[in-house]
Amino acid sequence: MSGNLVGEEPALTTDPVDIWHRVHPISPLVRGWVAVAAIVFVLGRNSLEELFYATDNGIGVKGPDLAELRVLFAVTGVAVLVFSIAFFLQWRFTRYQVTDEHVHINSGVIFRQQRRARIDRVQAIDVVQPLLARAFGLAELKFEVADGGKSALKLSFLKLREAKRLRAAILARAAGVHVDPDAPTEVQEAPEVHALALPPARIFAAAIFSGTSVFALLVIAGAAVAWIWTGEWAVMVAAVPFFIGIFASYWQSVTTDFNFRIAVSPDGVRLHYGMLETRSQTIPPGRVQAVDISQGPMWRPLGWYKVRVNVAGYGSDSSDNGTRTVLLPVGTLDEVMTVLGLVFPNPGVENPFEVFTAGLKGPADAHGFVHSPRQARWIDPLTWRRSAYRATDTALLCRHGLVFRRLQVVPHERTQSLALRQGPIMKALGLANFELHSTVGPIHPLVRHMSTANALALFDQQAFRAATARRLHRKEKWLSQDEPPAPPAPDAPATPSPEPAAAAHQPLKENHHGD
Template sequence: MSEQRPGGDQDFSTDAPEIWHRVHPVSPLVRGWVAVAAVVFVFGRNSLDSLFTGGWNGGSSLTGGAPPWLIAAVVGAAVVIFGVAFYLSWRFTRYQVTDDHVHINSGVIFHQQRRARIDRVQAIDVVQPLVARAFGLAELKFEVADGGKSAMKLAFLKLAEAKRLRAAILARAAGVVVDAASPALVQEAPETPVLELKPARIVGAAVLSSTTVVALGLLAAVIGLGAWSGRPGTLVVALPIFIGIGASYWKAVTGDFNFRIARSPDGVRLHYGLLETRAQTIPPGRVQAVGISQGPLWRPLGWYKVHVNVAGYGSDASQHGSRTVILPAGTLDEVMAVLGLVFPDPGVDNPFEVFTAGLRGHGNAEGFIHSPRSALWIDPLTWRRNAFRATGTALLCRHGLVFRRLQVVPHERTQSLGLRQGPLMAALGLVDFELHSTVGHIRPLVRHMSVANGLQLFDEQAARAATARRIHRSEKWLQADPPAGAAVAAEHHHTIEEQHSGD
């Protein structure tokens, strides 16, 4: 798949139909080390139990009374079984990258053949778990637009090979043309650093998170219960819960440690992780929605968290949402810098003022339209915070007082719209507006609008979304754009056809 030039630059080309590749021979061991460790643990624990109960005398207690030749035979059989299983797992796993698809075949007894269209690739990660890093290996994980159930993995490859493969897939997804007679070789796109979070920021964000509020509340409840019952031992009962809270802190700190974000022609690149490192690439135009949030403990420091919805990530429950976070804790200026990467055209002349009003403002500042006064009866504190504004390229949804949230959805990424109204809201003349994006952390919603504003927004947003999808540029971001005016002409032609069809 790859060629090496004498000068040392690594280039990339896709595979012919008859060419297949295998993962690194050590891959099964890296994947299955937990099973090996479990066998060693069980055997070692039994040996230690025998040691403390029977001592060293005779040595038979260490083997539970079994003869040494039997123990050696069991160990040898385990080595052979694991060795054969690992070899077959490696032998029957192969992959291929063509100009249009990525193929992965695996399975010994039950064969699995997976194929993903390269132009549907939404994001690519190069992941290095701790054990894989010891061998200089990495896992290549990429998502296609399939609601979070389509992750394809190649585990494990040499780190350099994983990067080369990532570059090859991204180049083809970007629309780089390959001449069949002389295939184009594409170098890995360079990246320009944008920002880096210091360890103190990561630790501070974890300590000042909602986990701390829960921990303090639980601690107060346990201490109060112990004082009321006169049994200080009550604290022991809550010990497993506090261990779980400590594990949550550990995961938050190690997961976001060394967080860096950069831009490249391939898209937004994220680097993070302490024990397991991850290099994440989100190509241009793959972000379906952006969510900015701020908890009460972060407000004095002016920190915000930025999430994104990306087709293929889904709710990201397996990673506790870390893959959908593109800024764990950033200042307002850093938030604007990140928004400029994933949302380069905000559709307004004063984006800083508009987005600041979306994050901190109340009322109708900077063109936001908030809930009517009748919402005071069911939303007395936040009725002036709940608001929306449509720009030339996106819809902004603002809500929340204690936990502030601003959700941004590009018009062309609108999947569907909905209006929701209960009996009490109907009596007050209110309605909730729902904008359905790709499944993910962000669920855009405008709360407690007037019925008139809700119906108007429903009709206007549907028209904006339809127009934006028709003139949206190709998903292949490095393809040449159509001639100037072609998109407008196409839109005009479509509008005329709609008018004729309605006559």
């Protein structure tokens, strides 16, 4: 990076501690145009309404009051000026710096904010282009760290080329690739290989065959019944806001998932999607904490599934309507298996397609799945045979649901903690729920209504598997070269290593509790 705040785009190198950079000078316009447009719309609408008045013959129009127009233009001009100054100062006092170990972002005018994120804790990076930013060739760089779902770090806005190069530099350093500050070299974006793309027709069909359509049918039926009952057309007019909301839901679903593509690169899994606002997500290797494959009743005849993920730093993903945690918005069974192969290269079984298919729609006890015992039918008469689990060498599979089928996959090394829950009725029936805690996100792995004996056995076995997998798990810097261990000092006594099972089994066992 250059030492100048604004200038040409040289090679991306490590920043010294005294070198800082600013975002693009046009960023205030891209960020503030919505606020300015809202002010103009509100003031203009009020003035426009004053030009009309009701008469016995309809609506009359009166001429504009020049004094009122002057006041309107003055107020609008002052508001635009104030917002422009505010966004300019926000740009002026926003600086960023990328070193070998951290990303620093300083912002704020009155209340100063200094944020720092460790590069090796970066969980995912997005390059986002809103509609106006695309017109100027700008993009927002947004990256998440393992901070339990707090707000992400953002750089708004950079030239698209600069945002991609900065993403490449951060991912290269997170991967352990050394950047020599004394030998500037261009950090090229890692090449990607296309994995799959969703056709537009399926995106439209998925929006139609969704819960939004069910709600729309209910609104139409309710409005029709009310109109027949009352005979008043005003009932249909009252349903207009509902139809506007339904249309907005369809529009958001289609524009968000439009042109959805998945690719793989040394940096990780890349997702590209969006019609008006385009987004390019990069999830580095090993950052996916859990996967959820779901299928609703309307998609079952079509054989479609939805895949969501837990990624440390994304949290509940409420700020982006949950789109960032979607790994595959609508896909066939083969496409689901392709996506699983990208995030879980080693499924831990010799026949992964058959095992995962059995988890989604197979018989209750097929391919080693252990389902709930018969006494569970007293509290879960419809789905007790669908509640099951299966442990592979690398992950735990949790299955439940009859109307809405779900299969949850959690790698052993990503297990955060375990819990057993048992209420008085379940205790009387000899049942217990097994919970596997992941990071904050839309997925909450759970095995319902297990026999107490199976629950206790699974608790102990999963605690051991998780502890063992964490010791054997790949390094966080996935492209770094392993350094040979330092030889012990000649006079240093040898330290015996703890027993593997006892060393890591006990901490997880402390999480065992009942309600």
